[in-house]
Amino acid sequence: MTEPTLLPEPVRTWAEKKLGTLGPAPGSSADGPSRGSWRVVRADDNARFVIKIARTPAGYTRETFAYRHAVSALGAGNAPRLLATFPSHLALLLTDLPGLPLPGPRMKPAALRRIHWRSGALVARLHHAGRPTAADHEEATTALSRLADDAGPHLDAAEDRLSTDEQKLVLLLMDRLRILGRLPLGFVHGCLESGLVRGPEAHLSLRDFEESGFAPAVVDFARLACGPWLARPRLRNDFFSGYGRALSTDERLALRALTALHAVRTLAAAGSGPGHRQAAEDARVVLARLDEEVTP
The missing domain is CATH 3.30.200 (Phosphorylase Kinase; domain 1)
Known part of the structure; x- marks a missing residue:
């Protein structure tokens, strides 16, 4: 070599x-x-x-x-x-499975919508894969509480980038996340935004499973909500059409909380480079939209 x-x-x-x-x-x-x-x-x-x-x-x-x-x-x-x-x-x-992460807004809207529909169908297959053990079920029931507890250090790290109202919003959503009942379990990927790959002739595939495991299926959607769905909300509908079902009321609440948590993590980790600045701006947009949707 x-x-x-x-x-x-x-x-x-x-x-x-x-x-x-x-x-x-x-x-x-x-x-x-x-x-x-x-x-x-x-x-x-x-x-x-x-x-x-x-x-x-x-x-x-x-x-x-x-x-x-x-x-x-x-x-x-x-x-x-x-x-x-x-x-x-x-x-x-x-x-080797050549390809690039999902295309951005430069792609024609109709083609982008088809890709997200196919992505939803592929992710649904993954979520129904494998056979969770009793231990997997038990661990999954505490997954959301553990994620909520994880918000504290990230809020501290991003404190100077968050208003008081934004901090209160995130804490409110974390409290709601802790009291949710059992949500549908799946074998989640853990990082769909980079794991979904578009190959030749718009063929879709998944790679990089180092963050995968059994968990509430909704945890797989927060990165997409902070990424491609942020600029084009209609893509979210296309994704779930391909996925085969809509989220339940509790899953929608969980997704809001998980999206807020991802936004705070992004702000906590953001540096000064152009890519980091754009990520931080997107995170602020996410929190602003959540503030409009959530009533304490």
Whole structure:
């Protein structure tokens, strides 16, 4: 493999024992290694693969479980395939599934709406995948309370970027989140905004399952609500049309709270660069809209 310093030597040796001589795939993203992911090509036949090193043992466990027990429900070609694992180095060897995150507003509205409908249908398959154990059910029942408790440190970190009224709104929504009853459970992805990928001929797929697991299905929608649905609310309707059902009253309340939490996290983490500034502006728009929707 060329440029071997980009990939830890034990992982490179392991991958080449499995596949043969490898080199960097043409067009690989320059920031791939910073995300722990390398696209490679096999010298013999130009077949493409991904070598991924999880950031944490928990992420490695979640991702390997997803590939072994849930991803097959998506159907052939709708997610990468897991070929091998290297537990001591938290490494996974996957088939490559080229594509880019969901397109933005520059795409024609009709095409964008079709993509979100298809996205909803694909996510529905994932949410119905796998068989949760009794322990999964028990953990899922406390997931929303734990997320509500997580708001405190982020509110503290974003305090200078939030008005008093905004802080009160977030705290109100977190209180409501804690008292919600049991919500529909699903095998959630955890980061749909970046995990949904548009490939050739508008084919949709899912990748990157390190945040996946059984949880209330609604937790998968907050990032979309703060992202593509923010500028084009109609896309939300298209998504749920493809998903096959509307959210219940309690799920809608939960989504408001989770959206607020995501906005606060964004403000807490925002730096000074152009991308961070836009994310912070979007987060403020989210909180303003929630303020209009929620009556204490």
